[in-house]
Amino acid sequence: MIEEDYKRVWAECLEVIKDTLGPENRKAYDTWFIPIVPLQLDGSTLIVQVPSPFFYEYLEDHYLNLLKRVIRLQLGPNGMLKYSIVMDQTIPSEPIVTTVPSSNQRSVQNPVTDLPVNINKENARVIPNPFVIPGIQKTRIPSQLSPNATLENFVEGDCNRLARSAGYAVAEKPGITSFNPLFLHSHVGLGKTHLANAIGLKTKELHPDKTVLYVTSEQFMQQYAEAGRAGNTNDFIHFYEMVDVLIIDDIQFWVGRGQRTQEAFFHIFNRLHQHNCQIIITSDKAPGELQGLEPRLISRLKWGLNADLQAPDVETRKAILRQKLTNDGIEMGDDIIEYIAYNINTNVRELEGALISLIAQSSLNHRQITLDLTKQMIDKYVQSSSREITIDYIQKVVCDTLDLPVEAIQQTSRKREIVQARQLAMYFAKKITKSSLAVIGMQCGNKDHATVLHACKTIENLRQTDRFIRGLVDDLEKKFAE
Ligand code: ADP
């Protein structure tokens, strides 16, 4: 090997690098590439010297793909780059050479968390080749997860059981279950972001070595556009390919736009899926309804598990309220919690919003939270959003008025007062809600539609003939009209 070969090889590399970066990145080229000194060519391995560990890390962070490409171009598919770092003056400046081969294996789990420390130690100055160590960057990727939205405080109910337990399974064995991708969808405010975040946190807790990354689809799109402008699209894609668990929130944002973003994501998706990395996606629509998204992407989204989150029933709403209160260290009577839970039934975000407004009101006005204050507040709150009277709510009001526990309606009891309460609930459910007779029957003690029809007729008749029932019906009517 001629001594000057390494200089020639590096000079050619520089040509390509300079060309690739273009005149607009001239400063970057001067700053990061000119100071690199070629030292030696060892077979297809070029050894270069860089001025500092930071310099090396910067190259690694920003120009990994470019360097890889250039080296392979010059030295063939087995081409490798090794670094020698000029250390602190007090340390003898013998070159430090990496020993790790350059194949780009994702599976290499490199325990490099303590790398910067090692570099400064005299006896541990061997640093691995950047082409092999996604680990270096891996440890540096902040997950962007919120510490507050955990699986523990994601209240379980019929409405979310499948999604929640699938989420847990994914966190236990990311990428290995058949829930890949895990696709979570629901209307707004029903817990998609919370659950996706929670799965990320749990994964990190159970697998501290895994890189988890949460991004909104909007962020992803912006980053992609910026990378395109800066000529770093490859770095962008490479960055995402290093993640073990990728969470993309609100993918519906791409519908009808961001075709190039979708393409990039498609490649990242394939790559991650191939390497058993977990993908979690949320959306306000099921995959099949995401028209305007690339068809081949939609087909990928259907590969794994598609789990939806429904609006919580009243028991779950109560549990959510109780949990929020416990978290905040606030005590509140059951009657108040019930009132809120029965009246706010659109989604969890509104439920929380109502609770927060109530707490704020009471502390601003130095008033205790009483049922009256709650009623005033919630009624105002509900008026401004959409108020929908549900069968649950009707049952609750009827039972409260008759001084019965609300469960009475669900029981099979034939006691007169319970039968009557059930009939009243059915009557008002038919009158006020849009639910079918079958649904009303099902929710009022699991009866069939004929029973509901019979109940409605009975109450109509009694209303004409029975003063007590007439008074009761009028009274209830007023309550529902409030
Ligand atoms: P989405 O992403 O579906 O619009 P979010 O995840 O933002 O909904 O949820 C809205 C709010 O409701 C968040 O503050 C979240 O913590 C809360 N939330 C939703 N579902 C639950 C649940 N099952 N248990 C506790 N909090 C919940």
Ligand code: MG
């Ligand atoms: Mg969300």
